[in-house]
Amino acid sequence: MPRRVTGEALLNEAELIARYFAPLAGAGGLGLRDDAALLAPPPGAEIVVTADALIEGVHFFTADPPDRIAAKALAVNLSDLAAKAADPLGFLLTLALPRDWTPDWLESFALGLGEVSREFRCPLLGGDTVSTPGPLMLSITALGAVTAGKMTPRTGAKPGDALYVSGTIGDAALGLILRQAQIDGAPAPDWAAALSTSQQAWLVTRYLAPRARLPLVLALRACASAAMDVSDGLVGDLRAMMRASGASAKIDLRKAPQSEAVMAALRADSRLFERIFCGGDDYEVLCAVPTGAAARFEALAASAGVPVTTIGTVGPALTGDIFIGPDGEPVMFRQERFSHF
Known part of the structure; x- marks a missing residue:
């Protein structure tokens, strides 16, 4: 799906967030109307945090469907949580949009993001949206919870395992x-x-x-x-x-x-x-x-x-x-x- 603007007026940042991303927010995201999110970790749990950035032309092709770009960006972060034995709590999205984005492209992007968010009960908590003269870039920070002392680290393999x-x-x-x-x-x-x-x-x-x-x-x-x-x-x-x-x-x-x-x-x-x-x-x-x-x-x-x-x-x-x-x-x-x- 092309991002090229065809004369249609673009939304400002507040309108963009309200239209495409506020529907994905969980309770902790406070409707994306505040400067931060508010989370209460489950009793007896520790918080696991992971982040991945994806850049157009490096991690995905410009011609890739926007819903697949978004879904993959969230899925790869959830994969890190899975490997740490953590249940998702929510995620933060930083999106740097080239100036040629279109409402159709962003609507498809938000649909793909919402698909994975709902499937794995990992709501949007907040983030940032900016304009960039360079390629599209998005970064997701995912938060999860694991019973204290039960995270599976990279460092724990023992001879005989x-x-x-x-x-x-x-x-x-x-x-x-x-x-x-x-x-x-x-x-x-x-x-x-x-x-x-x-x-x-x-x-x-x-x-x-x-x-x-x-x-x-x-x-x-x-x-x-x-x-x-x-x-x-x-x-x-x-x-x-x-x-x-x-x-x-x-x-x-x-x-x-x-x-x-x-x-x-x-x-x-x-x-x-x-x-x-x-x-x-x-x-x-x-x-x-x-x-x-x-x-x-x-x-x-x-x-x-x-x-x-x-x-x-x-x-x-x-x-x-x-x-x-x-x-x-x-x-x-x-x-x-x-x-x-």
Whole structure:
């Protein structure tokens, strides 16, 4: 949806907020008529805070649907809360709008934001709206609550713990390739011919519309020793969690969960292996679970409707991380983690 102004008068900031964003506000947002929000944390809970910024041309394409841009911006923050075993309380939005925005574009943006906000009971609490001569930028700060002492940190993995990942890995990384071809009007990569139309659509949707794994919160809170969301690639993010925990991991990538679409693409082009495991935007949950709690974790995850797969174990730091590839031998990667820098 184009943002280009076609002569229609634009709203001022107060009118813009009242029309598009006040309907998304929860009680703590005070109708977005004040300079701050007011929250009362649940008894016995600690507050978890996370923030992510998205910039046009870096984190999303200009031609992406505005409702998907907004929904993804909130979902990636909720993914961080999920990995910390926190229930959402609300979010703050900072939106820097280029001067060519239109009411239609912003209405669609607000609809997408509201869709995710309502689904996960995470109301808008406030924020800021400004004009910019540069590209569109939005930043969301999400707040969550977790029972005191029950947050799952990145730092808690212990030798002997089992390592699990939710969902499937690599869909969004391949979806980004297909989306780039759509935007450029270029032919799809050769491996795409091995995929059905629905499989290609699945990959693109996984890139455009990630889902936060908030239903997994209770399982993490009850069983996990460490967790983080997989935003920049399974291999790199797992290494980051091991470094933070002062531990190492042995991972059998043959066990890593993959969708039918990813498996078909990999059969067509084995060079996609690194992209699948080192690309970004999965927004699945990676966690460490003591072996004595593994059965309960799996049962709670199943009850929540979230598929989880064990892919390896935690070892002592001096061992070093080992990733087992398709041939059963250790594999090395040239670029282990997606980076926007």
